[in-house]
Amino acid sequence: MAYSEKVMDHFRNPRNVGEMTDPDGVGKVGNPVCGDIMELYIKVKDDTIVDAKFQTLGCGAAIATSSMVTEMVKGQKLDDALKISNSMVAEALGGLPSQKMHCSVLAEEALQSAISDYRSKKGLK
Amino acid sequence: MGRIYLDNNATTPVRPEVVEALAGMLKGCYGNPSTLYCVGHEAHVEMERARDIMAGILGCNREEVIFTSGGTESDNIAVLGAARANRKKGNHIITTKIEHHAVLNPCKALEKEGWQVTYLPVDEYGMVNPADVERSITSGTTLISIMHANNEVGTIQPIAEIGKMAKARKITFHTDAVQSFGKLSVNVNELGADLLSASSHKIYGPKGVGLLYVRKGTKILPIMFGGHQERSLRPGTENVPGIVGFGRAAELMAAEGPAEEARLLKLRDRLWEGIKAKVPHVKLNGHPAMRLAGTLNVIFEYVEGESIILSLDEHGICAASGSACTSDALEPSHVLAAMGVPPEKSHGALRMSFGRENTEEDVDKVLEALPKVVEKLRSFSPIYKDFLRQQTA
Numbered sequence: 001m002a003y004s005e006k007v008m009d010h011f012r013n014p015r016n017v018g019e020m021t022d023p024d025g026v027g028k029v030g031n032p033v034c035g036d037i038m039e040l041y042i043k044v045k046d047d048t049i050v051d052a053k054f055q056t057l058g059c060g061a062a063i064a065t066s067s068m069v070t071e072m073v074k075g076q077k078l079d080d081a082l083k084i085s086n087s088m089v090a091e092a093l094g095g096l097p098s099q100k101m102h103c104s105v106l107a108e109e110a111l112q113s114a115i116s117d118y119r120s121k122k123g124l125k
Numbered sequence: 126m127g128r129i130y131l132d133n134n135a136t137t138p139v140r141p142e143v144v145e146a147l148a149g150m151l152k153g154c155y156g157n158p159s160t161l162y163c164v165g166h167e168a169h170v171e172m173e174r175a176r177d178i179m180a181g182i183l184g185c186n187r188e189e190v191i192f193t194s195g196g197t198e199s200d201n202i203a204v205l206g207a208a209r210a211n212r213k214k215g216n217h218i219i220t221t222k223i224e225h226h227a228v229l230n231p232c233k234a235l236e237k238e239g240w241q242v243t244y245l246p247v248d249e250y251g252m253v254n255p256a257d258v259e260r261s262i263t264s265g266t267t268l269i270s271i272m273h274a275n276n277e278v279g280t281i282q283p284i285a286e287i288g289k290m291a292k293a294r295k296i297t298f299h300t301d302a303v304q305s306f307g308k309l310s311v312n313v314n315e316l317g318a319d320l321l322s323a324s325s326h327k328i329y330g331p332k333g334v335g336l337l338y339v340r341k342g343t344k345i346l347p348i349m350f351g352g353h354q355e356r357s358l359r360p361g362t363e364n365v366p367g368i369v370g371f372g373r374a375a376e377l378m379a380a381e382g383p384a385e386e387a388r389l390l391k392l393r394d395r396l397w398e399g400i401k402a403k404v405p406h407v408k409l410n411g412h413p414a415m416r417l418a419g420t421l422n423v424i425f426e427y428v429e430g431e432s433i434i435l436s437l438d439e440h441g442i443c444a445a446s447g448s449a450c451t452s453d454a455l456e457p458s459h460v461l462a463a464m465g466v467p468p469e470k471s472h473g474a475l476r477m478s479f480g481r482e483n484t485e486e487d488v489d490k491v492l493e494a495l496p497k498v499v500e501k502l503r504s505f506s507p508i509y510k511d512f513l514r515q516q517t518a
């Protein structure tokens with residue numbers, strides 16, 4: 001099994017890693033398959049994600065997809081961000097080995113969970 | 126950047142003397158050892174010389190050494206072959222939860238064919254209790270298969286004690302000595318083994334060749350059928366160059382003996398002491414004393430093993446992990462699970478296994494890189510953050 005150069009780049013130098021002080025929405029999800037954990041934090045302004053950060057305990061693919069999803073959501077309207085699927089994240093990374101596709105689900109679920117956390121806090125649900 | 130290879134329990138680099146022996150065979154000695162003319166005879170002589178070396182190491186007769194395609198085949202012949210040969214006597218097998226899959230999966234296959242298999246537990250150090258073996262024996266027990274040294278954590282099992290028990294009850298006893306052959310004493314009479322598996326590529330020999338020791342008089346059936354080679358227990362034209370290379374590798378291991386093991390032990394302990402001093406929240410897996418000299422298995426809490434391996438690879442360091450994320454089945458190490466390590470801990474397990482090419486300088490380089498790697502990964506880890514918060518709260 002080998003990761004693409006892009007996956008390795010995001011693994012080596014994850015973008016937007018760390019905790020966010022005062023996030024507007026937090027998504028905490030676990031991977032039931034192998035037990036990995038991801039937390040995604042978002043800042044929202046005018047229905048748009050203006051900043052995103054993450055923390056992940058997991059394999060190379062889990063860290064790289066976390067990093068990539070934070071890049072993809074920035075500047076997106078919430079409804080558009082909700083359309084980001086795990087395969088879109090994997091594709092943006094130049095693909096993932098088939099046995100690692102399940103790791104990208106973590107990123108999709110964390111994003112959805114962060115957005116619904118934001119919306120329920122705002123009473124928008 | 127020089128590579129630091131710390132995965133010698135997975136496989137080893139073929140040593141130069143063995144490369145030479147292999148090349149010699151491939152170039153000049155192509156004969157089929159079963160034939161009568163001179164080139165065949167030459168091949169036969171070389172192969173039998175290798176068999177004699179093995180018999181010397183095992184303390185057995187040369188007819189009791191069967192060459193195979195590796196540890197997996199040896200384990201399969203031992204388990205399937207001995208179980209089936211004794212079918213009329215009984216259908217109960219005793220093994221352990223920490224065996225290699227080359228033993229566990231044949232046992233599972235036999236269960237589907239109607240055999241009963243007891244998978245013995247181990248203690249927190251990965252050690253089998255001989256009293257548990259004794260307790261599990263029934264009138265229908267025909268085979269006990271327990272590994273000599275574990276490949277993941279290195280724990281060395283009380284084989285001689287179990288061997289005595291098996292002998293007293295006239296039960297066939299197999300031990301998978303793939304990780305110990307050439308490193309620990311594997312005298313089959315001292316161990317009390319009727320069947321013993323070994324593999325060439327763990328001792329700087331070529332891949333795809335191994336042996337099964339079969340004590341004279343042991344009832345066993347082949348799992349493959351063909352010609353008369355290897356006493357019909359392993360038919361097919363022998364891998365003569367491989368066998369000769371394996372023989373040379375074993376001969377060199379025997380010549381180096383305990384001195385090399387003592388050197389590896391020093392390297393391993395230097396690494397562990399360094400890790401303990403430099404990295405908080407670590408735990409040693411495996412027995413503190415009864416453990417292979419070259420094996421170090423450590424849990425780094427709050428991080429995941431595959432991400433450690435990938436990061437170490439960036440520093441030119443090759444190691445292995447027991448994390449679910451590194452297994453194709455996405456399951457945590459069955460060995461660590463049997464030792465009572467919960468999945469969230471085995472997630473951070475790293476195995477570093479030493480070999481003859483490793484030096485003190487390697488250890489020091491690992492001690493430079495590893496703490497930084499773990500610190501970086503922990504800085505990404507949501508559970509480490511939660512842990513730190515609890516500490517200060």
Ligand SMILES: Cc1ncc(COP(=O)(O)O)c(C=O)c1O
Nearest residue numbers: 195196197225227276303304324
């Ligand atoms: C304990 C043990 N048994 C069996 C095997 C299988 O040996 P081979 O790779 O030669 O088939 C291995 C090697 O991975 C091992 O460590």
Ligand code: FES
Nearest residue numbers: 034036059103450
């Ligand atoms: S998250 Fe565990 S395998 Fe990727």
